Amino acid sequence: MSDLLERLRGRGWRMTAQRRVVAEVLDGDHVHLTADEVHARAVAKLPEISRATVYNTLGEMVSLGEVIEVSTDRRAKRYDPNAHRPHHHLVCAVCGTIRDVHPAGDPMADLPSDERFGFTVSDVEVTYRGICPNCAATS
Amino acid sequence: MSDLLERLRGRGWRMTAQRRVVAEVLDGDHVHLTADEVHARAVAKLPEISRATVYNTLGEMVSLGEVIEVSTDRRAKRYDPNAHRPHHHLVCAVCGTIRDVHPAGDPMADLPSDERFGFTVSDVEVTYRGICPNCAATS
DNA sequence: TCCTACAATGGACTAAGTCCAAGTCAAGTG
């Protein structure tokens, strides 16, 4: 069930109860959780887990490239376990909900080299903003 | 010299020394300042100006559409006075510096309606990430 | 010049995240 866990183990991660729990939470069908939401769900499975550990673990998974960090505003960062299929995001300006989307086109190819200012460009992120049906209804 | 100031005045803004100073700071050639940088520069011109006022003023300019708010990470938001020419951003993953870029293509048209999930999509933001020449040199 | 509604102030407060010294434990070794 847990591909994510398998991949992490394969990378020589020391497996602890805390890390397993965090990986399980991310691997569930709850996408785009904030660090605090991850912590809350982790606590349900392992009551003693600390906030710092959740932050550490998420940070490690991000730097291993197993999870993507999405910061669309000044609110909390969200964590996207769907790191192995390229995609972009559609976010609700009101409630902050995020959905994965797969637009056509290749924005990376659209940036001419005379617009790169000497940067080594490694990544593009496309964020669509709007109002979700839910928030549109209650306003 | 200050188009921004003129536009704001034209919208019936009550003109105060503080607002003038904030507008002047943004209108200079210092693009993509953080709120704190705006405050620091404003203080140089008007020592008594408070942080709260800078935040208020920036917030108002954003909701009037005269200035764009850019949040590329969990660091401070940055303010882009170049609101009237559509553009996207190239940001340095190390130091956070931002440059305006004008890629080809129309990402808005690339999002098919069956990928919109009932959202009213109003805006797209493309963010290229990489390392700036400066940070590449000192690493 | 006077009034008054709008704006500015600054200090307390909050949210999200980072840091660190001390304690704990997974897993390799004999």
Place this chain on the structure above:
DNA sequence: CACTTGACTTGGACTTAGTCCATTGTAGGA
């Protein structure tokens, strides 16, 4: 299996960026 060790976890203090609010100040119309 028991030991050992360095990687991991803990929780509380700290930081950063920003918001809130009661009070004081002032731009601009009458």
